[in-house]
Amino acid sequence: MLPFVLVLLVASSALAAPSVSITQDNINNIAPVASNGRAVSSYLTDRAFEIVDGGDTNIYILTIQQILNDLANQPDSLSQNLAVVQTVAALGELATGAPGDSCEAAALVDAYASAVRTGNSGALAAAAGNYINRLLSSVNNIVQLANNPNAVRYTSGPSGSCSNGGRSYQFEAAWDAVLSSANAYQIGLINEEYCAAKRLYSAFNTRSNNVGAAITAATVATQAGIADHLIPSLTSLLSSVASGGNVASAAAQVRTAVSSGATKIRL
Structure with missing residues (x-):
């Protein structure tokens, strides 16, 4: 409990x-958060995080969780999409007993910051594909955590081969770009999220660094439209987690969406 x-x-x-x-x-x-009947609301995000062991959630991760609840309750689709993608990414980083690294997330953030600065999205397109694969890895971890927590307790997160394990990237430049394009519904919440993510980014321990990178990359992926084609299936996945439904079947829908959909990029 x-x-x-x-x-x-x-x-x-x-x-x-x-x-x-x-x-x-x-x-x-x-008292659990009640559903308001919408596909995306704090019911979805709050209940999904209940599968995670609270021993690994420090105050800044808890702050992120509350911000995700608030984003999920906003009336605009972009805020709701942010809540969905960020929740999946964060859960993936909190699912395993030992953290992996953040190579794909860091590469996406760097590519996004460079694309915003130069207008050239070539590197961003390549980084987006790797990031989507990492998001799929998070989905697989969530399935295992929901169905058999002991199966992931002694496992480690994905490990790539990048400098510093993806713990150093263009954090400020990426968040500057995100904040500059945020809408009125989300600007306050995203600014709060930036502050919490910055503490996770600058933390000494890898788990916090990974969650900070996951939140930052998921924000970039949503803002740039990279994950647009996955939103319905990711929402269905979180709904299954929240309600105790067939999480494996919902994860299969995500994999189908990845293989059949085209990744688009907007700057």
Whole structure:
């Protein structure tokens, strides 16, 4: 049973330093987020994260989770798409017992930042294909985590061969481009997400770095339209996870969408 962590800031006066208390409670004592009938909402994202072991979710990852819930509840499709792709990417990084690396995510972010700067999207197209394959790996990890958590407890995440394991990339340039094109519904939430992702990017441990890279790359992939053809199947996957449905069947739909759809890029 996963614990629920509540952080309270209490100040006895306007001039007093805040004190912090942390209370843990069984997640079964917390009312679950209710579905509002939409295909994408906080019900989808919040329930999907319940399959993850809370021992690996630090305060910045928890912050990301709440932002994803808020993005999922926005009325515009781009915010909802961001919530879906980012949730799948983050779950993939949190699924395995030991982290892998972030080579594909870092390469996509670098290629996107360069494409925005130069207007040449050639390298971005190549990086997009590798990133989609990494997203498929995340989907496979989610299936295993949902169906048999012990199967992934002693496994490691995907490992490529890139400099620093993908822990260094054009973080600021990519987020500058994303923030500059954000709409009114999402600008505040994306700015909060940038702050949390930056702490994960600059963290010492690999797990945090990987989640930061996953969120950054998923943001880029959604903003650039790279994952547009996968949104319906990824939404179905998360719905199956949230409801305890046939996750393996939903994952097969994602693989079909990857093989039959064409990746498009918009800058």
